[in-house]
Amino acid sequence: xxxxxxxxxxxxxxxxxxxxxxxxxxxxxxxxxxxxxxxxxxxxxxxxxxxxxxxxxxxxxxxxxxxxxxxxxxxxxxxxxxxxxxxxxxxxxxxxxxxxxxxxxxxxxxxxxxxxxxxxxxxxxxxxxxxxxxxxxxxxxxxxxxxxxxxxxxxxxxxxxxxxxxxxxxxxxxxxxxxxxxxxxxxxxxxxxxxxxxxxxxxxxxxxxxxxxxxxxxxxxxxxxxxxxxxxxxxxxxxxxxxxxxxxxxxxxxxxxxxxxxxxxxxxxxxxxxxxxxxxxxxxxxxxxxxxxxxxxxxxxxxxxxxxxxxxxxxxxxxxxxxxxxxxxxxxxxxxxxxxxxxxx
Numbered sequence: 538x539x540x541x542x543x544x545x546x547x548x549x550x551x552x553x554x555x556x557x558x559x560x561x562x563x564x565x566x567x568x569x570x571x572x573x574x575x576x577x578x579x580x581x582x583x584x585x586x587x588x589x590x591x592x593x594x595x596x597x598x599x600x601x602x603x604x605x606x607x608x609x610x611x612x613x614x615x616x617x618x619x620x621x622x623x624x625x626x627x628x629x630x631x632x633x634x635x636x637x638x639x640x641x642x643x644x645x646x647x648x649x650x651x652x653x654x655x656x657x658x659x660x661x662x663x664x665x666x667x668x669x670x671x672x673x674x675x676x677x678x679x680x681x682x683x684x685x686x687x688x689x690x691x692x693x694x695x696x697x698x699x700x701x702x703x704x705x706x707x708x709x710x711x712x713x714x715x716x717x718x719x720x721x722x723x724x725x726x727x728x729x730x731x732x733x734x735x736x737x738x739x740x741x742x743x744x745x746x747x748x749x750x751x752x753x754x755x756x757x758x759x760x761x762x763x764x765x766x767x768x769x770x771x772x773x774x775x776x777x778x779x780x781x782x783x784x785x786x787x788x789x790x791x792x793x794x795x796x797x798x799x800x801x802x803x804x805x806x807x808x809x810x811x812x813x814x815x816x817x818x819x820x821x822x823x824x825x826x827x828x829x830x831x832x833x834x835x836x837x838x839x840x841x842x843x844x845x846x847x848x849x850x851x852x853x854x855x856x857x858x859x860x861x862x863x864x865x866x867x868x869x870x871x872x873x874x875x876x877x878x879x880x881x882x
Contacts, residue, residue, distance in 0.1 A: 541625070542567055542635060545574065545599065549584065550591040552576055561640075563624050566599045571633040574599035577624075605629050608684060609721040612696070614639040628684070636684025649767045650699035656749050657695045660840075661688060661758040662708030662732045662741055676710035678758045679717055680867075686717065687867055688758050692725070695754065698766050701725045704749070705758075706741035708732040739840035743832040750826050755840070757820035761865040769857045773823040778855040779847050781823040784816040785864040816856065819864045823857075
């Protein structure tokens with residue numbers, strides 16, 4: 538996407554070109570990389586009508602009282618856009634450097650919401666060894682992507698569907714996670730579940746026994762799903778699953794010729810760069826509350842083992858298939874970099 542950030546020393550003509558390329562109606566003006574003003578197509582028209590030349594600096598016509606929010610106030614963005622009837626609001630850090638821009642939803646874009654408040658449980662207790670050395674300083678959930686922690690991106694995605702009840706299972710550097718959320722403005726309820734020992738990717742939810750009595754969403758803290766979660770939830774209910782796994786459809790081309798042989802070392806087949814199609818577990822699930830109650834309390838277990846147990850007892854475990862580009866895995870360094878590029882404004 539063409540950036541809608543522009544330096545105040547740029548000309549009116551340059552601003553017009555940038556607006557045209559971006560397809561937006563507003564630019565945010567920087568001085569020394571800090572937000573100082575906004576500039577709309579209306580500001581440009583009014584400036585030209587007042588006799589401004591196209592080669593004059595935009596600082597002569599920009600609005601130096603821009604509307605913005607600090608990152609701790611990000612949950613107010615949508616309501617502020619609606620209240621002020623503006624196209625976008627920049628989110629800034631304490632130095633007023635822009636870290637994100639929230640745009641108004643197009644009139645045709647209506648986010649489908651849950652009919653009820655669906656609880657969300659986020660497994661955030663791991664030490665994040667795949668993201669070292671970052672995680673030697675920060676817990677994985679707080680690794681920033683474009684100025685915002687991974688876990689906050691995840692929460693905001695579920696919040697837009699109407700989820701208001703979030704449970705974070707924490708262990709490694711848990712006080713840092715708690716301190717972060719205690720310091721920001723929130724429009725949702727957040728409950729911390731503290732592990733006193735490593736409980737794997739599934740054992741932590743046993744600590745919620747007696748606290749969740751409805752179908753809930755379970756998510757790892759290093760993945761983001763762009764699929765309509767209401768559709769996932771409704772399919773889960775329709776199929777009467779105990780657990781529904783959100784699976785991504787993968788297409789992988791082996792970059793070599795593949796040969797198979799028989800017991801006599803004679804070649805049977807030879808395929809040049811064959812393509813493999815398979816489904817992979819994204820780490821996001823819809824889960825019935827009985828799963829929590831049927832676990833041994835405070836006992837370590839990984840969630841795939843829980844799934845296998847229900848399958849072995851002929852319980853219904855289903856899948857919801859999404860395209861691979863709807864799933865972002867942030868658990869490895871290279872994937873983290875690609876997600877940062879994907880989320881750039």
